[in-house]
Amino acid sequence: MPDARTLAGQPVMFRGGGFAPRPVGPLGPAVFIVVIGLWEMGSRIGWIAPLVLPAPSEAFAALAYLFETGQIWRHLEASVSRLVIGWSAGMALGVAIGFAIGLFSIARSGLVPVVAALFPIPKIALLPLFIVWFGIGEGSKIATILFGTLFPTVIATYGGVDNVDRSLIRMGQSFGLSWWSIVRKIVLPGALPAILSGTRISASIAIILLVAAEMIGAEYGIGAYVLLAGNLAATDQLIAGVAMLSVLGLTVSWLIGRAERYFLRWRS
């Protein structure tokens, strides 16, 4: 009699698995260190000409110098305040307009074509016009950022409002909730995930426009610093400026991530 545990016939071939990438521990930082290490080595050996690309240590020194002289704070203060004012004004206005479009027929039919026409214009093309309107100073820079973030926010918001589960709204009506309660307690939280993911898009647009706007007629700001470094062929400062932008972008996306985790904690 055959042993019940010996396999009779062919084993069934395994064909599942895969398609599930997972983060592998410290691989990310390791790649960073290796790339920067190779770059530094290449610069020291002479493979990379210092004029084309400075060694990371030189860029780091330029950054350290910025800290020493305290200049970095003036640049950051100028950039961050433009970003915060322009972006938050664009967001606030965008959410308000998006809600109007999402809730009222008149706003929808009146504003959607306008939004559709203005959205695809690269807002940087409007900068000269804004300079004429608002002057070369802060006004034109903030207006550019505001305009650039306004439209993606409008579109994300009314898309979010449109996608709020109608059965929840019907539930609210069936319990006699006031219009304002329904908007505040059902529509707003329902649209929040879409609004927050719109925030990521508008934040990256805001940073692009910030740098571009600062390249015209600004004394301080990361964009001005990068432009000046380019004009002087000071690539070490240029890289330092670019690194600051990366840190700025990462900080913003970290903040948005925190906001998402806080506001959408009901999701999982």
Next chain:
Amino acid sequence: MDLHIVGLNHRYGDMPVLDGIDLRIESGRIVCLIGPSGCGKSTLLRLIGGLEQPTDGAIGQIGEPPDGCLNPLTYIFQDFALLPWRTARGNISLVLEDHDLSERETGRIVDDVLARTDLSDFGNAFPRQLSGGMKQRVAIARALAVNPAVLLMDEPLSALDGQTRALLMDDLIGLWTREPFTAVYVTHNLQEAVRLGHKIVVLSRRPGRIRDQVAINMPLEDRPDAVAELAQTQRYLWELLREEAQAADRELADA
């Protein structure tokens, strides 16, 4: 409070959905509404609750809603309709917040309905943490919180599995025996209808007309032991429905 439906007609565009509905919903009784799918049961329920306006005909309230009633016509939905961003307590207090109640009064009502639906330990759970049956319990608790005159239930158990359905059915019967409520209960399940209904209204296929109304006078608490007698009623209802369901099933969706 009774509801009186007179000469109700309803159409969507050119399509008649309900045709000449006359119905009386008596206080303290459960009316079950059955009919083939697409015959207009949900539409009728929306009309009764004032979520839509009938093309023709009227629905009258006779008598006053009970004392302390915050929302006379109150729904329990098939898909529960709970706000995912609010806990069970939050979902119940939602429907109390627009009324001028003190925080203590609100808390008392929420505690009371959670206890009545056996949910006291789950007040702070979010809907995603709850099973389907528990979600529907929260929705029932929410409906009880406004002390309704008439409960309007649209296939409240249809999204649940068999065992959960049986458990919730017992809960509903328990709630009714302790404190009789008025309800219109839409279902396509005949067993539920004979188990819960004091009156069973059979609608024809679209446009929905009333084919027949069957009264069952047996008290709800006696029905689990009278399966044989109920089976007879159920068979009669199935005879009525069978033909309609078959014909409705064979209609082309866009015809």
